[in-house]
Amino acid sequence: DTEVTQTPKHLVMGMTNKKSLKCEQHMGHRAMYWYKQKAKKPPELMFVYSYEKLSINESVPSRFSPECPNSSLLNLHLHALQPEDSALYLCASTIALSGNTIYFGEGSWLTVV
Amino acid sequence: ILNVEQSPQSLHVQEGDSTNFTCSFPSSNFYALHWYRWETAKSPEALFVMTLNGDEKKKGRISATLNTKEGYSYLYIKGSQPEDSATYLCAMPAANSGYALNFGKGTSLLVTP
Numbered sequence: 001d002t003e004v005t006q007t008p009k010h011l012v013m014g015m016t017n018k019k020s021l022k023c024e025q026h027m028g029h030r031a032m033y034w035y036k037q038k039a040k041k042p043p044e045l046m047f048v049y050s051y052e053k054l055s056i057n058e059s060v061p062s063r064f065s066p067e068c069p070n071s072s073l074l075n076l077h078l079h080a081l082q083p084e085d086s087a088l089y090l091c092a093s094t095i096a097l098s099g100n101t102i103y104f105g106e107g108s109w110l111t112v113v
Numbered sequence: 114i115l116n117v118e119q120s121p122q123s124l125h126v127q128e129g130d131s132t133n134f135t136c137s138f139p140s141s142n143f144y145a146l147h148w149y150r151w152e153t154a155k156s157p158e159a160l161f162v163m164t165l166n167g168d169e170k171k172k173g174r175i176s177a178t179l180n181t182k183e184g185y186s187y188l189y190i191k192g193s194q195p196e197d198s199a200t201y202l203c204a205m206p207a208a209n210s211g212y213a214l215n216f217g218k219g220t221s222l223l224v225t226p
Contacts (some may be wrong), residue, residue: 004156031211031212033211033213040218041218042202042204042216042217042218042219043216045210045213045214048210048213050211056210056213090157094212097211099144099145099162099206099208099212100162101147101159101162102147102159102214104149104157106155106156107156
């Protein structure tokens with residue numbers, strides 16, 4: 001099983017809403033990532049978690065709040081987003097922070113209205 | 114941020130044609146190069162992780178080569194099929210970002226019958 005599962009697949013939210021994106025993997029991976037991808041651009045790193053601890057925050061605005069409740073789950077809490085935050089949000093995982101193959105989910109399409 | 118460049122940006126070939134595209138990257142402090150295939154509405158699929166200069170890897174009709182001294186990798190598809198239509202991304206892990214991947218902009222391949 002090399003699957004990373006993301007929910008929901010699509011999300012529409014208002015600028016005052018609070019919502020969450022969820023990511024799950026059962027491969028025993030201890031490093032997990034959030035990426036953001038805008039149309040016609042490559043995915044851009046947002047956050048890195050290693051052993052459930054936040055390792056890297058790529059200067060992401062505080063309206064995005066990641067959480068890693070356990071080694072299998074990674075959440076991205078969203079609050080007071082802007083229309084320009086509309087994008088595809090990809091979750092990924094790998095065995096550990098070592099340059100091994102990184103496995104991606106299908107992503108969550110977010111539209112902020 | 115690692116500067117990873119891909120060319121061409123897009124490619125349109127006929128079924129049965131063989132094709133190739135290029136990924137260029139900084140040759141200093143090389144660690145690894147990843148290739149992914151990304152079909153619409155699916156998760157990016159890991160094709161290869163390449164680490165050694167002169168390395169050549171193969172997966173079915175797809176193969177890749179690596180030249181770390183001059184900073185490039187080629188991806189070849191032999192006898193393209195319509196199901197090969199996808200965006201092909203190369204990426205390099207950045208040690209200072211938890212080995213998260215820095216992606217090129219991708220090559221969009223369309224194979225028509």
